[in-house]
Amino acid sequence: MIYSQEAEASLIGACLLDPSQVDVASAIVAAEDFYLTHHRAMWSAIQQLAMGDGVDVVSLHELVIDYQGEYGGLQGLVELTRNTPNPQHAKHYAEAVHDKALRRRLQISLDELGERLKVPNSELAEVIDQAQAKLAGVMGQRAGKVKPVGDWLLSWVDELDARFNGQIDPMGVLFNIPELDAKTSGMHPEDLIVLGGESGMGKTVVAAHILDSVCLRQNKPAVMFQLEMRKEQVLNRVMGSHTGIKLDALKNPQRHMDSEGWQQITAGVKVAKEAGLVIDDRPGLTPTQMRAAAKRWKEHYGELGCVIIDHAGIVQPDDKSIPREQQMAEVSKSAKILAKELSCPVILLAQINRENTKRGDKRPVMSDLRESASLEHNADMILFIYREAKHNPDCAYPGVAELIVAKQRDGEVGTVNVVCDLSRSRLLPATAENISAYHREFPPQAAPAAEPERFAV
Numbered sequence: 001m002i003y004s005q006e007a008e009a010s011l012i013g014a015c016l017l018d019p020s021q022v023d024v025a026s027a028i029v030a031a032e033d034f035y036l037t038h039h040r041a042m043w044s045a046i047q048q049l050a051m052g053d054g055v056d057v058v059s060l061h062e063l064v065i066d067y068q069g070e071y072g073g074l075q076g077l078v079e080l081t082r083n084t085p086n087p088q089h090a091k092h093y094a095e096a097v098h099d100k101a102l103r104r105r106l107q108i109s110l111d112e113l114g115e116r117l118k119v120p121n122s123e124l125a126e127v128i129d130q131a132q133a134k135l136a137g138v139m140g141q142r143a144g145k146v147k148p149v150g151d152w153l154l155s156w157v158d159e160l161d162a163r164f165n166g167q168i169d170p171m172g173v174l175f176n177i178p179e180l181d182a183k184t185s186g187m188h189p190e191d192l193i194v195l196g197g198e199s200g201m202g203k204t205v206v207a208a209h210i211l212d213s214v215c216l217r218q219n220k221p222a223v224m225f226q227l228e229m230r231k232e233q234v235l236n237r238v239m240g241s242h243t244g245i246k247l248d249a250l251k252n253p254q255r256h257m258d259s260e261g262w263q264q265i266t267a268g269v270k271v272a273k274e275a276g277l278v279i280d281d282r283p284g285l286t287p288t289q290m291r292a293a294a295k296r297w298k299e300h301y302g303e304l305g306c307v308i309i310d311h312a313g314i315v316q317p318d319d320k321s322i323p324r325e326q327q328m329a330e331v332s333k334s335a336k337i338l339a340k341e342l343s344c345p346v347i348l349l350a351q352i353n354r355e356n357t358k359r360g361d362k363r364p365v366m367s368d369l370r371e372s373a374s375l376e377h378n379a380d381m382i383l384f385i386y387r388e389a390k391h392n393p394d395c396a397y398p399g400v401a402e403l404i405v406a407k408q409r410d411g412e413v414g415t416v417n418v419v420c421d422l423s424r425s426r427l428l429p430a431t432a433e434n435i436s437a438y439h440r441e442f443p444p445q446a447a448p449a450a451e452p453e454r455f456a457v
Ligand SMILES: Nc1ncnc2c1ncn2[C@@H]1O[C@H](COP(=O)(O)OP(=O)(O)OP(=O)(O)O)[C@@H](O)[C@H]1O
Pocket: 197, 198, 199, 200, 201, 202, 203, 204, 205, 206, 228, 247, 248, 351, 422, 423, 424
């Protein structure tokens, strides 16, 4: 059978010697690429350790102790690291392991096809179809030959029928903002959603709202790569969004927390504990590292409701030698690939340049996105957050933010108003009731506000 014991062992040894290589290699190989059973078990254990306490020889030994007969126990693992030529070559070892796995799968497929060819009276066209499907499968591609629409029109009608009868839900993962969900039908698998806005406009408030909606309210695991804030700060915002508790009370409970607040927190903690919420706040992550980590979490949970990257401008490029514009293009391209690979929506936060501040109407447009060409090109949806109050604190509705759908591949563009309570990191539908409640708590500084019916939904 085709495999390389040396490449498999060197890859494991490299990751033990330099755990930073785990992410690099995980983007290339999966456990099933290893031929030897104990190596396969070791790779799964390394993934588990990389998500938790860290990768080292003793922890790995404890996790795969059932296989110690094969690898020689702790002593054998130490030996394995000693025999590893160069941990910096982990990527090459991973490529070799993956290459051998593909060859092995190809060999098995060819053997099976060879057997089928020998069956008397087998339909040749059918065997060729199977061969094409198998070969595509080996390379991880979708198989199947292209057929004219007339040949699959009936299954299309069946699907339409199922949607009509409510057997297929046309809605994706919900934003939990009814007007926005109606306009976009939610977030769909494989979508890259770019969430843009000026610094301090509230992009992270929207991101925390999405985590609350996807993870805590719809029970779908979600991963956020937070490259700017600490994970505790993000959790404060998710909790604020979920419970309505003020961020100041979370930051300084001694001064601001009351008994009602503790009750809200207790309820929120119960929900968050059960939810598959992951906040990865390691600084300086590259697209390759994020991809490896997200794939691990998907394997762990089975499916992901969404992945959020905060924010595009501070993702470290894998290749620092290429020009800045190209680096940004790589970031948005890899975010789109990630969405496809994980089959879940990926939300990429992005700052805008300051061009909008030179205009009378400061609402952002697509060309205001930094490195707009690549973001515009790769995004399936572009969503901006805009608060008039940031530029004009005396405006009539300081609590109202606009969510501007500037691009949508599969639907209409337009604006949805929301009440944006920054003190709680909370977004609510812009109903007259919610606007009035906001203005009662935070009375506008200027002349009394006009009738809130303008925003009623
Ligand atoms: N406890 C709080 N009370 C009131 N407002 C707050 C509180 N904490 C943060 N804010 C405000 O919330 C606003 C939104 O911040 P947010 O981090 O969501 O912006 P952003 O668009 O993600 O910015 P950046 O791109 O700089 O990260 C900021 O203007 C900030 O001043």
